Amino acid sequence: MPHEGRTSFVPAGPSLVCAELIGRDAEAAVLRRRLAATAAGTGGVVVLVGDAGAGKSRLVREATTAARDVGATVLSGRAVPGAHPVAYRPLAEALLAASRTGVALDSPELAGFHGHLGRLVPAWHTASTGLDDSPVLLGEGVARLLTVLGRDRGCLLVLEDLHWSDPETLDAVDHLADALHDSPVLCLATARPDGAASGLVERLTRRDPDSTIPVSALPPDDVDRMVSACLHTVAAPSGLEAFVRTHSEGIPFLVEELLAGLVASGTLAFDDGRWSSSGELVPTVPGSLRESIRRRLAALDPTTRRVVDAAALLGRRFDWQLLPGIAEVDGRDVVDGLRAALAEQLIEVEGTGFAFRHALTREAVLAEVLPPDRMHLSRRAWPAIERAHPGLSGAVCEQAAELAEAAGAPEEAADRLVESARRALSSGALVTAEATARRARRLAPDDSPVALAADEMLLHVLVAAGKPGDALAVGHELAGLLADDPDRRADLLVVLTRAALAAGDTAAAVAQVDAARTASAGDLDEALGARIDAVAAHVALDDDRPGDAAALARAAVDAAADTAQPAVECEALEVLGRVAAARGPDAAIPWLQRASDVAERHGLADRHLRARQEIALARWGRGELAPLRETRDLAQRYGALITTAVMDLSLADVALSNFDREGALTAARSCAAASERYGLATGPVAHLWLAGAYALAGDDAAMQASVDDALARDPHDPRILGDLYGRVLATRAFVADDLDALPGVLDTMMEHVRVAPPRKSIYPGRALWVTVHAISDDDLGAAARAEFAETAPALGVPLFTQALDVVEAIARGRRGDADGAAALMAPAHAGLRTAPLGSGLVHAQQLLVARAAARDGWGEPATWLRECEAFFTASGHERTARRCRALLGATGAPVPRRGPGTSDVPVGLRALGVTGRELDVLRLVAQGRSTREIGASLQLSTKTVERHLSSLFDRTGVRNRGALGDLARTHGVVDG
Structure with missing residues (x-):
């Protein structure tokens, strides 16, 4: 059916939608100031908070118009009502629009964040997606992308209806409030005072009262002005303004709805270019929105009513081309029905589509659909949207589940919810994944295949969420239900083994492994056997049976390679590395290197990075720092920012131990900034090493501030206090030449060391x-x-x-x-x-x-x-x-002095007592110059040169010029 243009749907007579922004001068002024500040590089998050219909969306339209007028990039997304909202839906909707414009992701600011952004835009998916999953890191990726988009003329991100949002989106917005502060990006959100976003609004207001803008009811004078603006007249019919003031409660949307209700009832009419009213307003015009919507629905013919009901079932914004099949009418009836709904102020044209005028309008219409009618419409709507969206991408999967449930098909609804939970798990949205999996289980009929699938999904989510106790409770019951599917039961028991290990219950892990082996009744598939052996190797290692662990891991490596299971092969190789490490860190490196090679070859980013990290730490133990830096760079490319921070922490530790102030400052600052920005557990130690760096720099004030930051979470943490006294304050005593302070600070260190957990720190x-x-x-x-x-x-x-x-x-x-x-x-x-x-x-x-x-x-x-x-x-x-x-x-020994030479003496030669002038002589000797040539070059007498040569022979212990030349080359004084 050809698409109907916008002009086809303009209703006869004046529109009752207010074209002016009335009574919001203060709020609009704040938004204009924030947009101006954003253009100057100071962004952030602003939330418009108000009841339904208060005019939040109208203010958003003003802001987006102003932003577009100055050439800013504008992106928008919204949350929608649902039993369990889709993870990251508002952000994904906003960035999908950006992706269609061909956003370049090669900006240096986005290095390492492609994987996180790939959770929102499938086209940006990379092999590293899933590393260090967290809403905070995803929020950081979004912040950086928006900053790139707004670099020239600013960027406005609009996120509407956060009161319906998922927890992960709210966490990401919370991060944006800090991350966008010094960027040309403003995130403008809307939310009702109650609902999912209430906690976020409270936190934002506590941190910055200017980050929330209350949108309250209009005062009476502004209601009167709005009535005149809606009617396009300066003289409203007598008594109308008072009526609207009384019944609208100052809510702008209700002002429009009350007028629309009066028109629908015939009490208010437009004729010959003027408005007139007839009869008593109060008794004939409903005062509530629901009554107003009910009266307008009653005025529709049955076909139009069915079209409107079907549209409400699809959401506030709906695909009108699906309506013929759902409402069981032809295309022309749908067009006529939409035109009638438009005339009744129920819907509005939005671009090339349609939307209900307000979320409240859609809710009120849906509330009027009788349960039998809703079920009948849902039975047609559910397959309609699945045909229109093969694969059920994005939020359609959740919508299909809700329609299936409304259609009286709980098993099919649960099936879609299991898929929705799987997607949430793969994107790192663990809270949403768990809630969705539990809802699927409640809907699924007992003993149905979907019920088992829902329980399995819930088990995987609980393991990923670090809830091993809950996982074991779900898994034990589930394992008993899979007695007729031995391979599936064995795989489930492997997952339960990992949960038991995470819970620290080695005995339970051993029992799960034994159960997994017997599940297949002696007919163990080689691929499954490899998976069991790999996890059994971990169990044996934790059970202090290194010999058994090595044997199991070797078997798993071979079987995994034969059955093309690179992740299992890597897991087993890591166990062999841990077993070998007991003989020394060098012994572990060959196994870890094999794991690294396998992971890299098969694109297993998490396994590759983990192996490289273990190799780097092993080589650090023998003094090699290059692998630490290489692993840090790899982690940054993968977007594994937690690993990046851990590597920075190690580099800061090394630099502090070497009394390298610049190295310590650089690495510790980087780790401290990342820890604070992303809420990482590395924060306290990062601030402690930063305090050490300031101690090396002689900045006592900065040192104390960093010490306060290190102890902010737990002022009595013995691990922090031990290294505070033994590393930071002891270092300060040396570089400040305050050796008398050493005994006191070192004794205090030991007081904390003795009560700290053993082997958690070296001190x-x-x-x-x-x-x-x-x-x-x-x-x-x-x-x-x-x-x-x-x-x-x-x-x-x-x-x-x-x-x-x-x-x-x-x-x-x-x-x-x-x-x-x-x-x-x-x-x-x-x-x-x-x-x-x-x-x-x-x-x-x-x-x-x-x-x-x-x-x-x-x-x-x-x-x-x-x-x-x-x-x-x-x-x-x-x-x-x-x-x-x-x-x-x-x-009584000679005291080294810097001679009159211009050279800086290398540490090794200075340790021998070589002066700067002697270094100049040594350099020329290494170049093959004669005594006379050296004297002429340095403007020294021959006797003075000979005296310097004699001193060099004495200090270095060599006895000829050739040996001096070799020594110079060894210390890098000359090339070659």
């Missing part, structure tokens, strides 16, 4: 603590050394292993056993010098040991102090470097 400050007590205590730190010796070996940290020998050397030196002390210290010192990580902590401990050795007369304190001085000078910690030079002078 490297313990090495400094035991060193200080060995140096200072009258009993040579006997108690501290005993406690440290009991706990250190189990942690497997090189710094702790060497510290055991260091403190024993200190004790021997204090007893007068200089040779014994030196014999122990030499290999410990060599090991610490080559330690891959923690160079700052190593040199801090070395400074303490050197001071004690000089006092007690043993070892090589001058050598150790020169190394410390070189390190702290190169690191920019001048106060500590001066302390080293002062201690060197006290030993």
